[in-house]
Amino acid sequence: MNDPRRGTTLDHALRSIAEEDARLCASPAVEANAMAAFHEVARARHRRRRRIVAALGVAAVVVAMAVGGFEVRRLNSGEPSFQTSDVKLQTSSEVATAFLPLAYSGVPIADGHVVRLEVPRASLISFGLVPADDVGSESASSGTVLADVIVGDDGLARAVRFVRRPLRKETRQ
Amino acid sequence: MNDRGLLERVRRGDHEAFSQLYALYQSAIYRYAAHMCGAAAADDIVQDTFVAILRQPSRYDPARGPILGYLLGIARHYVSKRLAAGGHESPLDAFDPQGDRGAAAETLAPDTPLDAATRDELVAQVRDAIASLPPVYREAVVLCELQELDYASAAAIMRCPIGTVRSRLHRAKALLTAKLAERHGAAAVMMRPNR
Numbered sequence: 330m331n332d333p334r335r336g337t338t339l340d341h342a343l344r345s346i347a348e349e350d351a352r353l354c355a356s357p358a359v360e361a362n363a364m365a366a367f368h369e370v371a372r373a374r375h376r377r378r379r380r381i382v383a384a385l386g387v388a389a390v391v392v393a394m395a396v397g398g399f400e401v402r403r404l405n406s407g408e409p410s411f412q413t414s415d416v417k418l419q420t421s422s423e424v425a426t427a428f429l430p431l432a433y434s435g436v437p438i439a440d441g442h443v444v445r446l447e448v449p450r451a452s453l454i455s456f457g458l459v460p461a462d463d464v465g466s467e468s469a470s471s472g473t474v475l476a477d478v479i480v481g482d483d484g485l486a487r488a489v490r491f492v493r494r495p496l497r498k499e500t501r502q
Numbered sequence: 503m504n505d506r507g508l509l510e511r512v513r514r515g516d517h518e519a520f521s522q523l524y525a526l527y528q529s530a531i532y533r534y535a536a537h538m539c540g541a542a543a544a545d546d547i548v549q550d551t552f553v554a555i556l557r558q559p560s561r562y563d564p565a566r567g568p569i570l571g572y573l574l575g576i577a578r579h580y581v582s583k584r585l586a587a588g589g590h591e592s593p594l595d596a597f598d599p600q601g602d603r604g605a606a607a608e609t610l611a612p613d614t615p616l617d618a619a620t621r622d623e624l625v626a627q628v629r630d631a632i633a634s635l636p637p638v639y640r641e642a643v644v645l646c647e648l649q650e651l652d653y654a655s656a657a658a659i660m661r662c663p664i665g666t667v668r669s670r671l672h673r674a675k676a677l678l679t680a681k682l683a684e685r686h687g688a689a690a691v692m693m694r695p696n697r
Contacts, residue, residue, distance in 0.1 A: 339682075347648045349625070351529070351533075353532055354529040364520070367556055
């Protein structure tokens with residue numbers, strides 16, 4: 330610039346504008362809308378995550394059904410709500426633990442199934458249970474135990490209980 | 503909490519982190535948008551910018567600069583779209599027919615009334631002059647002078663070399679001075695001291 334005073338004056342004016350503008354901000358409505366968008370995105374992510382977990386749950390059950398012997402019993406198909414207390418053991422001589430909650434036990438359930446499958450005996454330990462000395466039971470020799478898993482219609486497993494079938498000598502009595 | 507940590511918390515759905523991010527940077531985005539598109543559009547651009555961040559929080563790369571630059575880069579995208587949609591101004595990346603090289607050759611009016619204008623009047627005049635600048639030059643003034651970003655940060659936002667930022671800023675200041683001189687040409691003659 331030819332006259333250094335011009336640049337200085339302009340610079341002063343620009344600094345004044347910067348200082349005045351420092352107080353400017355978006356309207357409160359923008360923050361409200363942004364927060365609403367945040368919650369919507371969070372909800373969408375949660376839904377997507379649940380769908381993925383449900384799909385994985387369904388896949389796990391399908392695999393379990395394909396690999397091991399299983400038995401599916403539909404619980405009170407006419408009932409709108411699912412109640413674990415309706416579950417009955419196959420035979421009166423079967424011994425079972427209480428239903429133990431799984432990771433998705435807190436997710437509301439409208440209807441579901443009990444899936445019986447064989448799981449490794451080590452699964453008992455992971456629930457803090459000590460494998461019983463049930464030599465002679467049907468599954469002892471195979472290193473598995475029977476388990477009833479409550480699976481909601483959304484594919485999420487809610488609870489599990491372990492079942493011991495009667496020993497042969499008990500059966501004979 | 504660094505920028506990356508803050509965005510990571512936003513990505514995980516941390517409401518507090520998003521509130522903090524908004525509180526820290528909304529004003530800077532608003533000011534940039536207001537100068538580039540007007541106050542009426544600035545609110546929308548702030549909102550669009552933060553919604554965009556929500557959708558893709560993982561895209562921020564700390565190696566490319568502070569988060570403000572990243573946010574202003576997103577805002578710039580929306581500013582550019584609005585300018586293009588408006589049709590009355592050239593988009594930010596449009597070719598400048600006079601070229602950035604012309605900055606040094608810009609001639610100024612021989613005298614300006616800047617020294618004689620009162621401060622408030624001058625500030626108002628400079629505001630108007632900034633608003634009337636072509637977007638590419640206005641952006642350089644807004645980022646480097648009003649937002650006080652360094653040339654490197656401004657270059658990252660404007661997606662151009664640092665030298666281009668310098669030349670655009672230089673030319674922008676020359677244009678501002680010329681516009682003010684033009685506006686007050688008569689006054690300048692009247693106020694010129696006798697020598």
